[in-house]
């Protein structure tokens with residue numbers, strides 16, 4: 001990482017201490033207590049970090065895809081944490097208190113839904129399925145239901161209604177943009193956070209690391225499943241997704 005300070009919206013933002021390192025991102029504090037500095041890493045992991053590899057340029061691809069999708073969602077009225085890019089791999093986001101829940105939306109069967117329920121893969125789910133997982137690396141992100149999340153104090157019933165409604169709005173918009181570029185959005189994970197005033201907004205990233213994306217013509221995976229299933233260089237699919245999004249959203 002080279003840049004340590006950037007000019008952003010009329011002020012100098014300086015990267016400060018590392019506050020969190022995930023499997024694919026580093027999160028730093030800045031001199032502005034309302035702004036966080038996120039760095040996308042080239043590392044890719046599977047099986048909750050048990051399998052790891054470096055793919056040069058993967059971080060930049062994810063950052064660009066995520067930025068395009070956040071900008072598209074903002075244009076459609078979705079509140080989120082993304083503020084702007086400061087380099088190919090780094091961006092500034094609003095500081096939120098992350099709700100420790102992974103919100104998975106499934107439009108088609110795949111992954112754990114197939115192994116858990118013994119159904120065929122790539123069958124349409126109607127209505128779409130929404131699931132919660134507790135965000136905990138030590139526990140391998142276990143499935144969690146609403147009453148568990150409420151009892152453990154992660155979210156109130158009202159918060160969960162807000163989160164599910166936001167996830168549905170995001171789903172409608174993401175399905176529409178991916179359909180337009182001939183890609184099926186099979187499933188994906190979202191995270192939400194609270195601003196200082198309590199408002200719940202969309203956080204984290206929107207990239208093929210968190211999604212299952214299938215080319216509608218060939219049926220090929222354009223996401224992290226290529227790595228999980230040892231099918232070759234995942235960057236080819238990520239680059240394809242980026243090219244199509246850029247073409248469609250320019």
Ligand code: 5GP
Nearest residue numbers: 104110111112113187188189209210211212
């Ligand atoms: P599954 O539950 O089938 O493993 O995952 C469902 C969808 O959510 C997939 O698109 C997967 O990439 C995403 N997902 C679920 N949990 C995680 C996680 O901990 N990290 C990432 N990057 N994606 C996840």
